[in-house]
Amino acid sequence: MKILAFDTSSIVASVAVMDDDKLIGEYxxxxxxTHSQKLxxxxxxxxxxxxxxxKDIDVVAVAEGPGSFTGIRIGVATAKGLSHAMNIPVIGISTLDALAFNVAFSHGLIxxxxxxxxxxxxxxxxxWDNGNLSMIEEHMAVSIExxxxxxxxxxxxxxxxxxxxAxxxxxLIEKLKDRVLFAPNSMKMPKAASIxxxxxxxxxxxxxxxxxxxLPTYLRKSEAERQYEEKIKRCDKDGACEG
Structure with a gap:
């Protein structure tokens, strides 16, 4: 089974091809x-x-988010387009799950x-628990505090x-002190191979x-959606808005 995978949910653009248990290539x-130009x-x-x-690809896989709203849309739209054009299935993978998977079989929390x-x-x-990646806290959008x-x-x-x-x-060091570890540069960014x-x-x-x-996963509403809702609330409060 050959899988074409890509991730454009952050500044990183990553593409990989995997054939069962063999990673064939990654870029x-x-x-x-500039994912719209590069992907x-x-x-x-x-x-x-x-x-x-x-024609050799059996499945398309994509990072479905969360992350950059524009980046997610580009990735998901591309995956849907390729899936439709080639009549092959598609799989969405959480950007967060894939990042955690980068640090395979590590001790402690990721x-x-x-x-x-x-x-x-x-x-x-x-x-990681007995070779399986378990989620301790669900996906969320929260303050660092x-x-x-x-x-x-x-x-x-x-x-x-x-x-x-960054x-x-x-x-993080101030608050968690010697409990803090940071993944090396080669592992800390999204990798299509993990997807x-x-x-x-x-x-x-x-x-x-x-x-x-x-479907994409955003975890929260976009800035445009929030501004629109705030405008509607002001309109409801002050009277009907025109335009």
């Missing part, structure tokens, strides 16, 4: 958020380098944090990774979707 760029050329280059075409802006992070808490409060209730060391680490590193491997597990379980069933 990752961590430079500027399809990256897919084409990976396939060509692996001497494959889309805590991916993605910058959600508005003084919040997208996060969840995981732990709320997250730390939850982590301080447990005794384990915590491995942090993701694009939210701006919160000093605070592919988690998708492979789902595919073997028969957990497949068609292009119409795949």
């Amino acid at each position: 990752t760029i961590n430079h500027k958020r 399809m050329p990256m897919i084409e280059e990976v396939l060509e380098s692996c001497e494959l075409t889309m 805590c991916p944090i993605l910058d959600a802006r508005r003084n919040q992070v997208y996060t969840a808490v995981y732990k 709320e997250l730390v409060d939850k982590l301080m209730q447990r005794p384990e060391k915590v491995i942090f990774l993701g694009d939210g680490v 701006t919160n590193k000093i605070y 592919a491997e988690l998708a492979l597990q789902k595919a073997k379980e028969g957990n497949l979707k068609n292009c119409y069933e795949l």
